[in-house]
Amino acid sequence: MADHLDSPGPIAVSPTPGVTALVGPPLGDAKTDITDVYAFLKPGDATKSILVLDVNPLAPLLANSFDSEAIYEINIDTRRHAVPDLSFRIRFSRVESGSQTATVHMATGDVVADQVTAGEATIIAGAPVSFGPTPLITVTGPYKFFAGIRSDPFFFDLLGFIDGFNFKFGDFFIDKNVFGIVLEVPNSALGATPRTTSLWGRTLLSQNGSQVRDDRMGRAAINTVFNHGPDKNIFNSIDPVRDLTALTTEGITFVQSFENTLTALGGDPGLATVLLPDVLNYDFSKATSYAELNGRQLQDDVIDISLSLVTGGGLTSDNVGPHTDYLSDFPYLGTPH
Amino acid sequence: MKTMDRRDFLKMAGAGAAVVAGAAMPVAGFFAWNGKDILRFRAVAGMPKAPLPTYASYVIEGQVDIRARTGQLAKSLYAGAPEAMSGIVFPGTSRTIRVTNVQRTGGTLLISGEITEPATLLKGEVPSFSILVDRANGVAQADFLGSKVLMRLDD
Numbered sequence: 001m002a003d004h005l006d007s008p009g010p011i012a013v014s015p016t017p018g019v020t021a022l023v024g025p026p027l028g029d030a031k032t033d034i035t036d037v038y039a040f041l042k043p044g045d046a047t048k049s050i051l052v053l054d055v056n057p058l059a060p061l062l063a064n065s066f067d068s069e070a071i072y073e074i075n076i077d078t079r080r081h082a083v084p085d086l087s088f089r090i091r092f093s094r095v096e097s098g099s100q101t102a103t104v105h106m107a108t109g110d111v112v113a114d115q116v117t118a119g120e121a122t123i124i125a126g127a128p129v130s131f132g133p134t135p136l137i138t139v140t141g142p143y144k145f146f147a148g149i150r151s152d153p154f155f156f157d158l159l160g161f162i163d164g165f166n167f168k169f170g171d172f173f174i175d176k177n178v179f180g181i182v183l184e185v186p187n188s189a190l191g192a193t194p195r196t197t198s199l200w201g202r203t204l205l206s207q208n209g210s211q212v213r214d215d216r217m218g219r220a221a222i223n224t225v226f227n228h229g230p231d232k233n234i235f236n237s238i239d240p241v242r243d244l245t246a247l248t249t250e251g252i253t254f255v256q257s258f259e260n261t262l263t264a265l266g267g268d269p270g271l272a273t274v275l276l277p278d279v280l281n282y283d284f285s286k287a288t289s290y291a292e293l294n295g296r297q298l299q300d301d302v303i304d305i306s307l308s309l310v311t312g313g314g315l316t317s318d319n320v321g322p323h324t325d326y327l328s329d330f331p332y333l334g335t336p337h
Numbered sequence: 338m339k340t341m342d343r344r345d346f347l348k349m350a351g352a353g354a355a356v357v358a359g360a361a362m363p364v365a366g367f368f369a370w371n372g373k374d375i376l377r378f379r380a381v382a383g384m385p386k387a388p389l390p391t392y393a394s395y396v397i398e399g400q401v402d403i404r405a406r407t408g409q410l411a412k413s414l415y416a417g418a419p420e421a422m423s424g425i426v427f428p429g430t431s432r433t434i435r436v437t438n439v440q441r442t443g444g445t446l447l448i449s450g451e452i453t454e455p456a457t458l459l460k461g462e463v464p465s466f467s468i469l470v471d472r473a474n475g476v477a478q479a480d481f482l483g484s485k486v487l488m489r490l491d492d
Contacts, residue, residue, distance in 0.1 A: 005416040005425065006392065062425065159430070159459065162393050162414065163482055164385045168460050172427075228390040229418060264388035 003217045004035045004057035006224045006232060030062035031055065032070045032203035034215045035178050036154050039199055039280055040288040040297040048186055049284050050332060053201040056179035059149055065100055066092040066129060066147065069206035072181055076199045078191035082240040082277040086191065089120065090181055100129040102147045133335045144184035144330055151325050151334035152176040153298040157318040171320040175337050182331040187284045198279035200240060213237045218278040220302040226258050240277035267310040298326050374404040378470060380477040380488035383419045391418035395481055397468055401436050401448055408436035410450060434466045444473040
């Protein structure tokens with residue numbers, strides 16, 4: 001899984017006394033559990049980009065709407081310093097009479113992580129959420145927006161991973177859904193420095209009148225494959241700018257922890273500082289390719305690429321490939337199952 | 338599934354010493370004797386194994402009548418590590434097992450059975466089932482989709 005059902009997604013039902021706050025609730029909520037982040041050039045028009053933030057694994061089994069108390073962010077760093085200079089922030093209304101709407105704000109300038117209302121301009125308002133097979137698309141100026149249930153584009157032999165890289169069970173996600181947020185933006189909105197641009201998704205939950213960090217993700221499967229136990233939630237709670245210096249519960253840095261895992265898996269420990277900070281580099285002046293560490297398309301086989309990297313070529317494939325239900329046009333995510 | 342030699346099992350479990358027959362059993366919780374011959378238990382293993390972070394919990398639980406050699410077990414794969422286990426079962430991984438035999442050897446029980454819905458089997462998963470329960474050492478061993486897994490018995 002890219003980040004499906006990983007912390008803080010699962011709702012703990014029998015947590016160990018004393019560590020409740022570190023393992024799931026009260027922050028565990030499938031509605032804000034990020035599954036994947038994608039960024040790719042619009043097919044047929046390289047002057048625009050498609051940004052995707054998927055949440056809610058196994059939808060609608062665990063949740064059947066977006067969280068009206070949450071903020072869903074796609075953060076953009078234009079200067080390769082792991083601090084956002086731009087943020088697309090999506091907020092949802094409450095579900096009323098089976099309907100829910102979204103508002104997309106763009107925050108620019110000094111986008112400080114916790115100043116979630118500073119410098120915002122509305123770019124999409126009142127966009128209806130899709131709960132059925134037909135995608136409801138909202139177009140405002142140069143922006144195009146979709147939010148709703150879709151076929152999960154991610155592909156992976158999840159049971160093979162759980163069985164210790166024994167890949168023989170096929171694509172666990174072939175018949176699963178997610179709640180997708182898809183935004184088409186002109187590249188000009190992403191700044192003028194494509195070579196140093198990166199992005200990541202983040203979700204914030206409302207708690208006791210303030211916003212708290214819930215989940216975040218740049219590249220695929222980073223938190224799932226490298227972080228153990230409570231470290232997953234520590235990782236989720238910090239910004240990418242702290243990835244190189246923050247400490248795990250063992251008192252070592254996340255970089256050292258990643259180096260240890262890479263060494264144990266047969267990979268190059270030097271990759272730790274490539275994988276961290278956990279952001280998705282996205283040079284929109286070039287073709288999108290996850291293998292080239294440049295963005296991520298729906299069909300990019302991120303697991304095969306990652307397996308080969310983290311095992312030093314010891315494993316090269318989980319033996320499953322891209323789904324066949326991706327759409328050729330917006331919102332690109334396939335019809336829900 | 339190949340049945341494991343008891344000596345190998347104890348070595349793998351890290352027990353090192355012989356099982357003490359007739360050790361005192363708790364009377365409540367996941368592991369309990371209900372009457373003389375009825376055993377209730379729950380065995381849990383975090384998956385996958387190190388160096389990968391634990392992502393899921395493999396759970397086998399249920400009740401067997403040792404004298405009658407009958408009972409029913411369930412095995413499931415839950416999201417979350419054992420110390421943070423969720424109530425979310427990965428779709429397609431839950432099975433019901435009808436117990437067909439129970440063999441008691443000293444302090445261990447070898448419970449055999451059959452999955453009641455063979456049509457749902459995954460690749461590598463076989464309809465026959467067995468779990469070796471070592472109650473004195475608080476461990477068990479069972480099959481997970483073709484691989485042997487050492488499990489912890491919950492109190």
